[in-house]
Amino acid sequence: MTELASLEVRSASKSFAVNGHHVRALDDVSFAVSPGEFVSIVGPSGCGKSTLLRLVAGLERPDAGEVTFAGARVDGPSLRRGIVFQDHRLLPWLTVEANVGLGLLKSALPDAQKRAAARDYIALVGLNGFEGAYPHQLSGGMAQRAAIARSLAARPQILLLDEPLGALDSLTRGQLQAELLRIWQHEGVTMLMVTHDVNEAVFLSDRIVVMDRNPGRIREILDVNLEKPRRRHDPAFSATAQHLEELLEANPTSPPHG
Amino acid sequence: MSAASLGLRVDRRSLVLPVVLVALWTAASASGIANPHVLVPPGTLLAAFASAVRSGDFWTAVGASLARFGAGWAIGSLFGIAVGVAVGTYRPAERVIAPSLDSVRQVALFAWIPLLTAWFGDGEAAKVILIAVAAFFPVALNTESGCRSTPRALIEVGRVLEFDPWTMLRRVVLPSARPAISAGLTIALTSAWIGTIGAEYLIDEGNGLGVYLASARLDSRMDLVIVSMVTLGAIGLALNAGLRAALGGRASENDVVVTDD
Numbered sequence: 105m106t107e108l109a110s111l112e113v114r115s116a117s118k119s120f121a122v123n124g125h126h127v128r129a130l131d132d133v134s135f136a137v138s139p140g141e142f143v144s145i146v147g148p149s150g151c152g153k154s155t156l157l158r159l160v161a162g163l164e165r166p167d168a169g170e171v172t173f174a175g176a177r178v179d180g181p182s183l184r185r186g187i188v189f190q191d192h193r194l195l196p197w198l199t200v201e202a203n204v205g206l207g208l209l210k211s212a213l214p215d216a217q218k219r220a221a222a223r224d225y226i227a228l229v230g231l232n233g234f235e236g237a238y239p240h241q242l243s244g245g246m247a248q249r250a251a252i253a254r255s256l257a258a259r260p261q262i263l264l265l266d267e268p269l270g271a272l273d274s275l276t277r278g279q280l281q282a283e284l285l286r287i288w289q290h291e292g293v294t295m296l297m298v299t300h301d302v303n304e305a306v307f308l309s310d311r312i313v314v315m316d317r318n319p320g321r322i323r324e325i326l327d328v329n330l331e332k333p334r335r336r337h338d339p340a341f342s343a344t345a346q347h348l349e350e351l352l353e354a355n356p357t358s359p360p361h362g
Numbered sequence: 363m364s365a366a367s368l369g370l371r372v373d374r375r376s377l378v379l380p381v382v383l384v385a386l387w388t389a390a391s392a393s394g395i396a397n398p399h400v401l402v403p404p405g406t407l408l409a410a411f412a413s414a415v416r417s418g419d420f421w422t423a424v425g426a427s428l429a430r431f432g433a434g435w436a437i438g439s440l441f442g443i444a445v446g447v448a449v450g451t452y453r454p455a456e457r458v459i460a461p462s463l464d465s466v467r468q469v470a471l472f473a474w475i476p477l478l479t480a481w482f483g484d485g486e487a488a489k490v491i492l493i494a495v496a497a498f499f500p501v502a503l504n505t506e507s508g509c510r511s512t513p514r515a516l517i518e519v520g521r522v523l524e525f526d527p528w529t530m531l532r533r534v535v536l537p538s539a540r541p542a543i544s545a546g547l548t549i550a551l552t553s554a555w556i557g558t559i560g561a562e563y564l565i566d567e568g569n570g571l572g573v574y575l576a577s578a579r580l581d582s583r584m585d586l587v588i589v590s591m592v593t594l595g596a597i598g599l600a601l602n603a604g605l606r607a608a609l610g611g612r613a614s615e616n617d618v619v620v621t622d623d
Contacts, residue, residue: 163518181522193519197537206533210524258523 109174109184109261111137111160111296116169118155128319129155132169135313135322137262142288142295144305145313146352152320153298157266160296161187173262183210186260190267192247194239200226200250201235207257225253228287245276249283256291265297269304281307285333302352306345307334314351324351402585410585411592419574424593426569427558430486431601434493435554439547442498446505446546451535460506467499471553472560484567489558496557497550504549508542509535544609551605555598571597 118130129152137143145153158164159171162181171178173185186207194203204222211218226235229249239247248268255263265284269277281304288295288308299305305312312326326348334341384404390396391403398406414420448455449463474492482488512535520530536543562572571590578586 161522163521181518181524183522183524185522187522189515189518191515193515195516195519195534195537197540206519206523209529209533 110139111262111294112172113156113160114169114172116156116159116166116171118152118159118164118166120155130159130166131319131321133320133322134169135325137294137296139261140292140294141310142297142308143311143313144297144299144309145315146299146302146305146348147315147320147323148317148352149300150320151315151317153315154266155320156315157187157264157296157298160262161185161264163187183258184261185264186255186258186262187264187266188248188251188255188268190270192239192244192251194247194250194254196239199236199238200231200242200253203239203250204253204257207254210258222253222257225257226250228256228290229253230283243276245272245280248272248280252284252287256287256293260293262294262296265295265299267298267300270300277301277304282333284308289332302345302348303336306330306341306348307336312348314348326351399582399584402588407585407588410583410589414586414589420589422569423571423574424597427562427571428597430489430562430570431493431555431558434490434557435497435551437490438494438497438554439501439550441494442501442546442550443505443543445498446502446543447509447531447536449502450506450509450539451531463499463502467503471496471557472564475561475564479565484565486568489561489565492561493554493557497554500549500553501543501546504542504546505539508539508546511542512538547609548602548605551601552598555594555601559594 113136114134116130116133117128120127120129133152133156145156147153155164159166160173160178162171162178162185165179173182178185194200195206198206201219201222204225205218207225208218208221211221213221223235226232229252231246231249231253234242234246234250239250242250252268268284269280272280284295285308287293295308297305297308306328309328312328314323314326315321316323326344328344330338330340330344336342387401388404391398391401402410445459445463449459450456471492474495475488478488478491482491516534516538517530520534525533558570559572559575562568562570563576564572566573566576571594575587575590575594578584578590
Protein backbone atom coordinates (compact mmCIF):
# COMPACT_ATOMS: atom_id res chain seq x y z
CA MET A 105 0.00 0.00 0.00
CA THR A 106 1.37 3.40 -0.94
CA GLU A 107 1.59 5.87 1.89
CA LEU A 108 -1.20 8.41 1.72
CA ALA A 109 -0.95 12.13 1.99
CA SER A 110 -3.38 14.79 3.05
CA LEU A 111 -4.89 17.43 0.85
CA GLU A 112 -5.39 21.03 1.84
CA VAL A 113 -7.21 23.79 0.05
CA ARG A 114 -6.40 27.21 1.53
CA SER A 115 -8.44 30.32 0.71
CA ALA A 116 -8.77 29.31 -2.93
CA SER A 117 -10.58 31.72 -5.27
CA LYS A 118 -11.21 31.40 -8.97
CA SER A 119 -13.09 33.60 -11.44
CA PHE A 120 -14.08 33.12 -15.05
CA ALA A 121 -15.33 35.47 -17.72
CA VAL A 122 -18.56 34.02 -19.12
CA ASN A 123 -20.19 35.93 -21.98
CA GLY A 124 -18.46 39.09 -20.80
CA HIS A 125 -19.71 38.55 -17.24
CA HIS A 126 -17.25 38.12 -14.43
CA VAL A 127 -18.27 34.99 -12.52
CA ARG A 128 -16.74 34.17 -9.15
CA ALA A 129 -16.77 30.39 -9.35
CA LEU A 130 -14.95 29.99 -6.03
CA ASP A 131 -14.57 32.51 -3.26
CA ASP A 132 -12.16 31.92 -0.39
CA VAL A 133 -12.68 28.16 -0.10
CA SER A 134 -10.74 26.25 2.56
CA PHE A 135 -10.95 22.65 3.69
CA ALA A 136 -8.76 19.61 4.19
CA VAL A 137 -9.03 15.92 3.41
CA SER A 138 -7.21 13.39 5.60
CA PRO A 139 -5.49 10.28 4.24
CA GLY A 140 -7.96 7.49 3.54
CA GLU A 141 -11.02 9.69 3.94
CA PHE A 142 -14.04 9.72 1.62
CA VAL A 143 -15.23 13.30 1.25
CA SER A 144 -18.05 14.54 -0.98
CA ILE A 145 -18.73 18.03 -2.23
CA VAL A 146 -22.40 18.82 -2.81
CA GLY A 147 -24.10 21.99 -3.90
CA PRO A 148 -26.39 23.50 -6.51
CA SER A 149 -25.17 23.71 -10.11
CA GLY A 150 -22.93 26.69 -10.59
CA CYS A 151 -21.48 26.51 -7.07
CA GLY A 152 -18.00 25.84 -8.45
CA LYS A 153 -17.70 22.28 -7.17
CA SER A 154 -16.26 20.94 -10.41
CA THR A 155 -13.90 23.92 -10.60
CA LEU A 156 -12.75 23.07 -7.09
CA LEU A 157 -12.00 19.51 -8.16
CA ARG A 158 -10.10 20.75 -11.24
CA LEU A 159 -7.97 22.94 -8.96
CA VAL A 160 -7.12 19.90 -6.86
CA ALA A 161 -6.35 17.89 -10.02
CA GLY A 162 -4.01 20.66 -11.16
CA LEU A 163 -5.97 21.21 -14.39
CA GLU A 164 -6.72 24.80 -13.32
CA ARG A 165 -4.85 27.19 -11.06
CA PRO A 166 -6.49 29.31 -8.36
CA ASP A 167 -6.44 33.11 -8.80
CA ALA A 168 -5.71 33.39 -5.09
CA GLY A 169 -4.97 30.92 -2.33
CA GLU A 170 -3.42 27.54 -2.89
CA VAL A 171 -3.89 23.80 -2.96
CA THR A 172 -1.28 21.61 -1.29
CA PHE A 173 -0.94 17.87 -1.40
CA ALA A 174 1.49 16.04 0.90
CA GLY A 175 2.72 19.47 1.94
CA ALA A 176 3.72 20.53 -1.58
CA ARG A 177 1.91 23.13 -3.65
CA VAL A 178 -0.14 21.71 -6.53
CA ASP A 179 0.87 23.41 -9.78
CA GLY A 180 -0.08 20.85 -12.41
CA PRO A 181 -1.61 17.41 -12.94
CA SER A 182 0.07 14.43 -11.33
CA LEU A 183 -0.35 10.67 -11.32
CA ARG A 184 -0.64 10.88 -7.55
CA ARG A 185 -3.94 12.71 -7.95
CA GLY A 186 -6.14 10.67 -10.28
CA ILE A 187 -9.40 11.99 -11.66
CA VAL A 188 -12.52 10.36 -13.08
CA PHE A 189 -14.61 12.74 -15.16
CA GLN A 190 -18.36 12.75 -15.61
CA ASP A 191 -17.91 11.66 -19.24
CA HIS A 192 -15.74 8.55 -19.23
CA ARG A 193 -13.12 10.03 -21.60
CA LEU A 194 -11.88 6.64 -22.75
CA LEU A 195 -9.83 6.86 -25.94
CA PRO A 196 -12.31 5.59 -28.55
CA TRP A 197 -9.63 3.87 -30.66
CA LEU A 198 -8.35 1.70 -27.79
CA THR A 199 -9.84 -1.38 -26.17
CA VAL A 200 -10.79 -1.43 -22.50
CA GLU A 201 -7.52 -3.17 -21.67
CA ALA A 202 -5.42 -0.66 -23.63
CA ASN A 203 -7.29 2.25 -22.04
CA VAL A 204 -6.63 0.89 -18.56
CA GLY A 205 -3.03 0.29 -19.63
CA LEU A 206 -2.65 4.05 -20.24
CA GLY A 207 -2.66 4.45 -16.47
CA LEU A 208 0.42 2.21 -16.34
CA LEU A 209 2.44 3.78 -19.18
CA LYS A 210 4.61 5.70 -16.74
CA SER A 211 5.05 2.76 -14.41
CA ALA A 212 8.45 1.12 -14.11
CA LEU A 213 6.96 -2.38 -14.12
CA PRO A 214 7.99 -4.83 -16.85
CA ASP A 215 5.39 -5.23 -19.61
CA ALA A 216 4.12 -8.60 -18.43
CA GLN A 217 3.38 -7.19 -15.00
CA LYS A 218 1.71 -4.14 -16.51
CA ARG A 219 -0.60 -6.44 -18.42
CA ALA A 220 -1.37 -8.39 -15.29
CA ALA A 221 -2.01 -5.20 -13.33
CA ALA A 222 -4.35 -3.87 -16.04
CA ARG A 223 -6.31 -7.12 -15.91
CA ASP A 224 -6.46 -6.95 -12.11
CA TYR A 225 -8.00 -3.48 -12.21
CA ILE A 226 -10.43 -4.55 -14.92
CA ALA A 227 -11.48 -7.42 -12.64
CA LEU A 228 -11.70 -5.05 -9.67
CA VAL A 229 -14.33 -2.93 -11.45
CA GLY A 230 -16.17 -6.05 -12.66
CA LEU A 231 -15.38 -5.82 -16.37
CA ASN A 232 -13.92 -9.33 -16.82
CA GLY A 233 -14.61 -10.56 -20.31
CA PHE A 234 -14.68 -7.05 -21.77
CA GLU A 235 -10.92 -6.50 -22.00
CA GLY A 236 -11.07 -6.48 -25.81
CA ALA A 237 -14.21 -4.32 -26.13
CA TYR A 238 -14.07 -0.80 -27.55
CA PRO A 239 -15.66 2.11 -25.65
CA HIS A 240 -18.56 2.49 -28.09
CA GLN A 241 -19.52 -1.12 -27.40
CA LEU A 242 -19.95 -0.42 -23.68
CA SER A 243 -22.94 0.95 -21.80
CA GLY A 244 -22.47 4.18 -19.86
CA GLY A 245 -21.98 2.32 -16.59
CA MET A 246 -19.41 -0.06 -18.05
CA ALA A 247 -17.48 2.79 -19.64
CA GLN A 248 -17.38 4.58 -16.31
CA ARG A 249 -16.11 1.40 -14.63
CA ALA A 250 -13.32 1.26 -17.21
CA ALA A 251 -12.49 4.91 -16.54
CA ILE A 252 -12.29 4.20 -12.81
CA ALA A 253 -9.98 1.24 -13.51
CA ARG A 254 -7.75 3.43 -15.67
CA SER A 255 -7.40 6.00 -12.89
CA LEU A 256 -6.76 3.38 -10.22
CA ALA A 257 -4.14 1.62 -12.37
CA ALA A 258 -1.92 4.68 -12.01
CA ARG A 259 -1.91 4.00 -8.23
CA PRO A 260 -3.01 7.50 -7.21
CA GLN A 261 -2.92 8.49 -3.54
CA ILE A 262 -6.15 10.39 -3.95
CA LEU A 263 -8.89 9.75 -6.48
CA LEU A 264 -10.97 12.75 -7.54
CA LEU A 265 -14.43 11.90 -8.85
CA ASP A 266 -16.27 14.60 -10.79
CA GLU A 267 -19.91 13.49 -10.75
CA PRO A 268 -18.76 10.13 -12.12
CA LEU A 269 -22.21 8.57 -11.85
CA GLY A 270 -24.20 11.67 -12.79
CA ALA A 271 -25.05 10.52 -16.31
CA LEU A 272 -26.21 7.02 -15.33
CA ASP A 273 -29.72 5.67 -14.70
CA SER A 274 -30.64 5.27 -11.03
CA LEU A 275 -30.37 1.48 -10.93
CA THR A 276 -26.87 1.50 -12.43
CA ARG A 277 -25.92 4.39 -10.19
CA GLY A 278 -26.93 2.46 -7.07
CA GLN A 279 -24.84 -0.52 -8.17
CA LEU A 280 -21.80 1.61 -8.89
CA GLN A 281 -22.10 3.41 -5.55
CA ALA A 282 -21.78 0.04 -3.83
CA GLU A 283 -18.82 -0.78 -6.11
CA LEU A 284 -17.13 2.52 -5.28
CA LEU A 285 -17.51 1.80 -1.58
CA ARG A 286 -15.98 -1.65 -2.06
CA ILE A 287 -13.09 -0.24 -4.11
CA TRP A 288 -12.48 2.52 -1.56
CA GLN A 289 -12.28 -0.08 1.21
CA HIS A 290 -10.21 -2.50 -0.88
CA GLU A 291 -7.69 0.03 -2.22
CA GLY A 292 -7.56 2.27 0.83
CA VAL A 293 -7.26 5.26 -1.49
CA THR A 294 -8.46 8.72 -0.42
CA MET A 295 -11.50 9.83 -2.41
CA LEU A 296 -12.91 13.29 -3.04
CA MET A 297 -16.16 13.23 -4.99
CA VAL A 298 -18.32 15.95 -6.48
CA THR A 299 -22.01 15.02 -6.66
CA HIS A 300 -25.44 16.59 -6.66
CA ASP A 301 -27.06 13.41 -5.35
CA VAL A 302 -27.79 13.71 -1.62
CA ASN A 303 -28.25 9.97 -1.08
CA GLU A 304 -25.04 9.19 -2.89
CA ALA A 305 -23.14 11.63 -0.68
CA VAL A 306 -24.62 10.19 2.54
CA PHE A 307 -24.09 6.61 1.37
CA LEU A 308 -20.38 7.04 0.69
CA SER A 309 -18.92 9.95 2.62
CA ASP A 310 -17.15 10.36 5.93
CA ARG A 311 -17.66 14.09 5.55
CA ILE A 312 -19.75 16.21 3.19
CA VAL A 313 -18.75 19.70 2.08
CA VAL A 314 -21.93 21.71 1.38
CA MET A 315 -21.47 24.61 -1.01
CA ASP A 316 -23.32 27.81 -1.91
CA ARG A 317 -23.26 29.42 -5.31
CA ASN A 318 -22.80 32.94 -6.57
CA PRO A 319 -20.14 33.14 -5.36
CA GLY A 320 -19.08 29.53 -4.71
CA ARG A 321 -18.41 29.25 -0.99
CA ILE A 322 -18.39 26.52 1.62
CA ARG A 323 -21.59 26.72 3.64
CA GLU A 324 -20.97 23.91 6.05
CA ILE A 325 -18.98 20.72 6.45
CA LEU A 326 -21.05 17.83 7.70
CA ASP A 327 -19.67 14.78 9.53
CA VAL A 328 -21.44 11.54 8.74
CA ASN A 329 -20.84 9.17 11.65
CA LEU A 330 -22.68 6.10 10.43
CA GLU A 331 -21.10 2.71 10.07
CA LYS A 332 -20.40 1.48 6.51
CA PRO A 333 -21.86 -0.14 4.52
CA ARG A 334 -24.87 2.06 5.10
CA ARG A 335 -28.49 1.13 4.53
CA ARG A 336 -30.64 3.67 2.80
CA HIS A 337 -33.79 2.89 4.78
CA ASP A 338 -31.99 3.03 8.10
CA PRO A 339 -33.66 5.91 10.08
CA ALA A 340 -30.27 7.49 10.86
CA PHE A 341 -29.43 7.47 7.13
CA SER A 342 -32.73 9.11 6.23
CA ALA A 343 -32.31 11.70 8.96
CA THR A 344 -28.84 12.64 7.68
CA ALA A 345 -30.07 12.80 4.09
CA GLN A 346 -32.98 14.98 5.12
CA HIS A 347 -30.74 17.29 7.12
CA LEU A 348 -28.45 17.61 4.09
CA GLU A 349 -31.38 18.32 1.81
CA GLU A 350 -32.66 21.03 4.14
CA LEU A 351 -29.21 22.57 4.19
CA LEU A 352 -29.18 22.66 0.41
CA GLU A 353 -32.71 24.04 0.11
CA ALA A 354 -32.03 26.70 2.73
CA ASN A 355 -29.26 28.01 0.48
CA PRO A 356 -29.76 31.74 0.01
CA THR A 357 -28.97 31.40 -3.66
CA SER A 358 -29.96 33.67 -6.44
CA PRO A 359 -30.23 32.13 -9.90
CA PRO A 360 -26.91 32.20 -11.78
CA HIS A 361 -26.09 35.50 -13.50
CA GLY A 362 -29.36 36.76 -11.97
CA MET B 363 -9.43 -8.50 -54.87
CA SER B 364 -12.82 -8.18 -56.58
CA ALA B 365 -14.07 -5.10 -58.41
CA ALA B 366 -16.66 -4.51 -55.69
CA SER B 367 -14.10 -4.51 -52.90
CA LEU B 368 -12.11 -1.88 -54.77
CA GLY B 369 -15.11 0.42 -54.71
CA LEU B 370 -15.92 -0.13 -58.37
CA ARG B 371 -19.43 -1.47 -57.84
CA VAL B 372 -21.51 -0.25 -60.75
CA ASP B 373 -25.08 1.01 -60.75
CA ARG B 374 -26.63 0.17 -64.14
CA ARG B 375 -28.05 3.66 -64.52
CA SER B 376 -24.52 5.04 -64.51
CA LEU B 377 -23.85 3.13 -67.75
CA VAL B 378 -26.56 4.93 -69.73
CA LEU B 379 -24.55 8.05 -70.50
CA PRO B 380 -21.35 6.28 -71.67
CA VAL B 381 -23.36 3.86 -73.83
CA VAL B 382 -25.28 6.72 -75.50
CA LEU B 383 -22.06 8.67 -76.13
CA VAL B 384 -20.29 5.67 -77.64
CA ALA B 385 -23.34 5.03 -79.84
CA LEU B 386 -23.35 8.65 -81.08
CA TRP B 387 -19.59 8.47 -81.64
CA THR B 388 -19.92 5.24 -83.65
CA ALA B 389 -22.78 6.70 -85.69
CA ALA B 390 -20.87 9.93 -86.39
CA SER B 391 -17.77 8.01 -87.53
CA ALA B 392 -19.75 5.54 -89.67
CA SER B 393 -21.82 8.24 -91.38
CA GLY B 394 -18.67 10.11 -92.40
CA ILE B 395 -19.67 13.51 -90.91
CA ALA B 396 -16.64 13.48 -88.63
CA ASN B 397 -13.05 13.87 -89.77
CA PRO B 398 -11.42 10.55 -88.73
CA HIS B 399 -8.19 12.40 -87.82
CA VAL B 400 -10.00 14.56 -85.26
CA LEU B 401 -12.62 12.06 -84.10
CA VAL B 402 -10.98 8.67 -84.26
CA PRO B 403 -13.41 5.86 -85.20
CA PRO B 404 -13.94 3.31 -82.38
CA GLY B 405 -12.37 0.53 -84.42
CA THR B 406 -9.14 2.47 -84.99
CA LEU B 407 -8.97 3.30 -81.32
CA LEU B 408 -9.33 -0.33 -80.25
CA ALA B 409 -6.57 -1.27 -82.68
CA ALA B 410 -4.36 1.51 -81.27
CA PHE B 411 -5.00 0.21 -77.75
CA ALA B 412 -4.14 -3.30 -78.77
CA SER B 413 -0.84 -2.27 -80.36
CA ALA B 414 0.01 0.09 -77.49
CA VAL B 415 -0.31 -2.59 -74.80
CA ARG B 416 1.89 -4.86 -76.91
CA SER B 417 4.60 -2.21 -77.30
CA GLY B 418 7.41 -1.76 -74.81
CA ASP B 419 7.27 2.05 -75.04
CA PHE B 420 3.80 2.20 -73.54
CA TRP B 421 4.69 0.09 -70.51
CA THR B 422 7.99 1.92 -70.00
CA ALA B 423 5.99 5.14 -69.91
CA VAL B 424 3.48 3.72 -67.43
CA GLY B 425 6.26 2.40 -65.21
CA ALA B 426 8.21 5.67 -65.27
CA SER B 427 5.11 7.69 -64.38
CA LEU B 428 4.12 5.39 -61.54
CA ALA B 429 7.64 5.36 -60.02
CA ARG B 430 7.86 9.15 -60.15
CA PHE B 431 4.37 9.53 -58.75
CA GLY B 432 5.10 7.12 -55.89
CA ALA B 433 8.31 8.89 -54.91
CA GLY B 434 6.75 12.36 -55.08
CA TRP B 435 3.60 11.39 -53.23
CA ALA B 436 5.54 9.67 -50.44
CA ILE B 437 8.01 12.52 -49.99
CA GLY B 438 5.31 15.20 -50.11
CA SER B 439 3.09 13.28 -47.69
CA LEU B 440 5.89 12.77 -45.17
CA PHE B 441 6.75 16.46 -45.19
CA GLY B 442 3.05 17.29 -45.10
CA ILE B 443 2.45 15.18 -42.00
CA ALA B 444 5.53 16.61 -40.26
CA VAL B 445 4.63 20.23 -41.00
CA GLY B 446 0.92 19.64 -40.29
CA VAL B 447 1.67 18.12 -36.88
CA ALA B 448 4.04 20.96 -35.99
CA VAL B 449 1.59 23.68 -37.02
CA GLY B 450 -1.42 21.89 -35.55
CA THR B 451 0.07 21.16 -32.14
CA TYR B 452 2.72 23.76 -31.41
CA ARG B 453 1.67 27.38 -31.18
CA PRO B 454 5.05 28.99 -32.04
CA ALA B 455 5.31 26.80 -35.16
CA GLU B 456 1.81 27.87 -36.13
CA ARG B 457 2.72 31.55 -35.80
CA VAL B 458 5.91 31.18 -37.83
CA ILE B 459 4.81 28.73 -40.53
CA ALA B 460 1.04 29.03 -41.06
CA PRO B 461 0.97 32.47 -42.77
CA SER B 462 3.68 31.49 -45.26
CA LEU B 463 2.00 28.17 -45.90
CA ASP B 464 -1.29 29.90 -46.70
CA SER B 465 0.42 32.30 -49.11
CA VAL B 466 2.59 29.78 -50.93
CA ARG B 467 -0.36 27.45 -51.37
CA GLN B 468 -2.08 30.09 -53.52
CA VAL B 469 0.58 29.60 -56.23
CA ALA B 470 -0.84 27.37 -58.96
CA LEU B 471 1.02 24.07 -59.06
CA PHE B 472 2.42 24.31 -62.60
CA ALA B 473 3.68 27.84 -62.00
CA TRP B 474 6.47 26.13 -60.03
CA ILE B 475 7.86 24.46 -63.17
CA PRO B 476 10.06 27.28 -64.51
CA LEU B 477 11.68 27.78 -61.12
CA LEU B 478 12.15 24.09 -60.39
CA THR B 479 13.64 23.31 -63.81
CA ALA B 480 15.97 26.31 -63.53
CA TRP B 481 17.23 25.01 -60.18
CA PHE B 482 17.15 21.26 -60.75
CA GLY B 483 17.24 20.84 -64.54
CA ASP B 484 14.79 18.92 -66.72
CA GLY B 485 15.54 15.58 -65.10
CA GLU B 486 13.95 13.47 -62.42
CA ALA B 487 14.57 15.82 -59.49
CA ALA B 488 12.44 18.72 -60.72
CA LYS B 489 9.54 16.39 -61.57
CA VAL B 490 9.59 14.52 -58.27
CA ILE B 491 9.78 17.79 -56.34
CA LEU B 492 6.81 19.17 -58.25
CA ILE B 493 4.79 16.03 -57.48
CA ALA B 494 5.86 16.30 -53.83
CA VAL B 495 4.64 19.91 -53.74
CA ALA B 496 1.31 18.76 -55.17
CA ALA B 497 0.97 16.12 -52.43
CA PHE B 498 2.33 18.29 -49.63
CA PHE B 499 -0.41 20.89 -49.26
CA PRO B 500 -3.49 18.69 -48.89
CA VAL B 501 -1.66 16.44 -46.42
CA ALA B 502 -0.26 19.36 -44.39
CA LEU B 503 -3.58 21.21 -44.19
CA ASN B 504 -5.65 18.17 -43.27
CA THR B 505 -3.10 16.94 -40.73
CA GLU B 506 -3.01 20.40 -39.17
CA SER B 507 -6.77 20.63 -38.80
CA GLY B 508 -6.99 17.04 -37.56
CA CYS B 509 -4.39 17.65 -34.85
CA ARG B 510 -5.98 20.94 -33.88
CA SER B 511 -9.39 19.38 -33.38
CA THR B 512 -8.20 16.73 -30.91
CA PRO B 513 -10.82 16.94 -28.13
CA ARG B 514 -9.56 18.95 -25.17
CA ALA B 515 -11.17 16.38 -22.88
CA LEU B 516 -8.81 13.68 -24.19
CA ILE B 517 -5.79 15.97 -23.96
CA GLU B 518 -6.67 16.44 -20.29
CA VAL B 519 -6.66 12.68 -19.81
CA GLY B 520 -3.09 12.63 -21.10
CA ARG B 521 -2.11 15.54 -18.85
CA VAL B 522 -3.54 13.82 -15.77
CA LEU B 523 -1.62 10.64 -16.67
CA GLU B 524 1.56 12.73 -17.03
CA PHE B 525 2.15 11.96 -20.72
CA ASP B 526 5.26 13.61 -22.14
CA PRO B 527 4.78 15.49 -25.45
CA TRP B 528 5.83 12.49 -27.55
CA THR B 529 3.43 10.12 -25.75
CA MET B 530 0.64 12.68 -26.03
CA LEU B 531 1.28 12.91 -29.79
CA ARG B 532 1.53 9.17 -30.37
CA ARG B 533 -1.28 8.02 -28.06
CA VAL B 534 -3.79 10.86 -28.26
CA VAL B 535 -3.25 13.45 -31.01
CA LEU B 536 -2.26 11.27 -33.98
CA PRO B 537 -4.96 8.61 -33.45
CA SER B 538 -7.51 11.38 -33.06
CA ALA B 539 -6.29 13.06 -36.27
CA ARG B 540 -6.09 9.80 -38.22
CA PRO B 541 -9.31 10.23 -40.24
CA ALA B 542 -8.26 13.75 -41.26
CA ILE B 543 -4.77 12.56 -42.21
CA SER B 544 -6.28 9.74 -44.30
CA ALA B 545 -8.50 12.25 -46.08
CA GLY B 546 -5.42 14.40 -46.78
CA LEU B 547 -3.48 11.44 -48.18
CA THR B 548 -6.40 10.57 -50.47
CA ILE B 549 -6.73 14.09 -51.82
CA ALA B 550 -2.93 14.24 -52.21
CA LEU B 551 -3.03 11.07 -54.27
CA THR B 552 -5.19 12.72 -56.90
CA SER B 553 -3.25 15.97 -56.96
CA ALA B 554 0.08 14.10 -57.11
CA TRP B 555 -1.14 12.04 -60.08
CA ILE B 556 -2.27 15.22 -61.85
CA GLY B 557 1.11 16.73 -60.95
CA THR B 558 2.90 13.71 -62.42
CA ILE B 559 1.25 14.00 -65.81
CA GLY B 560 1.52 17.79 -65.82
CA ALA B 561 5.21 17.71 -64.98
CA GLU B 562 5.94 15.13 -67.68
CA TYR B 563 3.83 16.87 -70.29
CA LEU B 564 5.17 20.36 -69.65
CA ILE B 565 8.82 19.49 -69.04
CA ASP B 566 8.58 16.92 -71.88
CA GLU B 567 11.86 15.16 -71.20
CA GLY B 568 12.59 11.47 -70.56
CA ASN B 569 9.88 8.82 -70.14
CA GLY B 570 6.35 8.87 -68.83
CA LEU B 571 2.71 8.88 -69.80
CA GLY B 572 2.71 12.69 -70.00
CA VAL B 573 5.60 12.59 -72.46
CA TYR B 574 3.82 9.83 -74.40
CA LEU B 575 0.75 12.06 -74.56
CA ALA B 576 2.76 15.09 -75.66
CA SER B 577 4.46 13.22 -78.52
CA ALA B 578 1.16 11.66 -79.62
CA ARG B 579 -0.22 15.17 -79.89
CA LEU B 580 2.84 16.36 -81.82
CA ASP B 581 2.44 13.45 -84.25
CA SER B 582 -1.30 14.22 -84.57
CA ARG B 583 -2.01 10.66 -83.40
CA MET B 584 -5.44 11.27 -81.84
CA ASP B 585 -5.84 7.53 -81.29
CA LEU B 586 -2.74 7.47 -79.05
CA VAL B 587 -3.88 10.69 -77.32
CA ILE B 588 -7.08 8.94 -76.31
CA VAL B 589 -5.23 5.77 -75.34
CA SER B 590 -3.09 7.88 -72.97
CA MET B 591 -6.09 9.68 -71.53
CA VAL B 592 -7.97 6.48 -70.82
CA THR B 593 -4.87 4.97 -69.23
CA LEU B 594 -4.36 8.03 -67.00
CA GLY B 595 -7.95 7.89 -65.82
CA ALA B 596 -7.83 4.18 -65.15
CA ILE B 597 -4.60 4.40 -63.16
CA GLY B 598 -5.95 7.33 -61.14
CA LEU B 599 -9.08 5.38 -60.32
CA ALA B 600 -7.11 2.27 -59.35
CA LEU B 601 -4.72 4.27 -57.11
CA ASN B 602 -7.65 5.86 -55.31
CA ALA B 603 -9.46 2.59 -54.80
CA GLY B 604 -6.26 0.90 -53.59
CA LEU B 605 -5.54 3.63 -51.04
CA ARG B 606 -9.12 3.63 -49.82
CA ALA B 607 -8.93 -0.11 -49.26
CA ALA B 608 -5.59 0.23 -47.46
CA LEU B 609 -6.77 3.05 -45.18
CA GLY B 610 -10.30 1.89 -44.54
CA GLY B 611 -9.54 -1.78 -44.09
CA ARG B 612 -9.08 -1.68 -40.32
CA ALA B 613 -11.69 0.88 -39.38
CA SER B 614 -14.96 -0.96 -39.06
CA GLU B 615 -14.49 -4.26 -37.27
CA ASN B 616 -16.39 -3.15 -34.16
CA ASP B 617 -20.02 -2.42 -34.77
CA VAL B 618 -21.58 -4.65 -32.12
CA VAL B 619 -23.21 -2.69 -29.33
CA VAL B 620 -23.16 -4.39 -25.95
CA THR B 621 -25.39 -3.08 -23.20
CA ASP B 622 -25.23 -4.64 -19.80
CA ASP B 623 -24.53 -3.61 -16.23
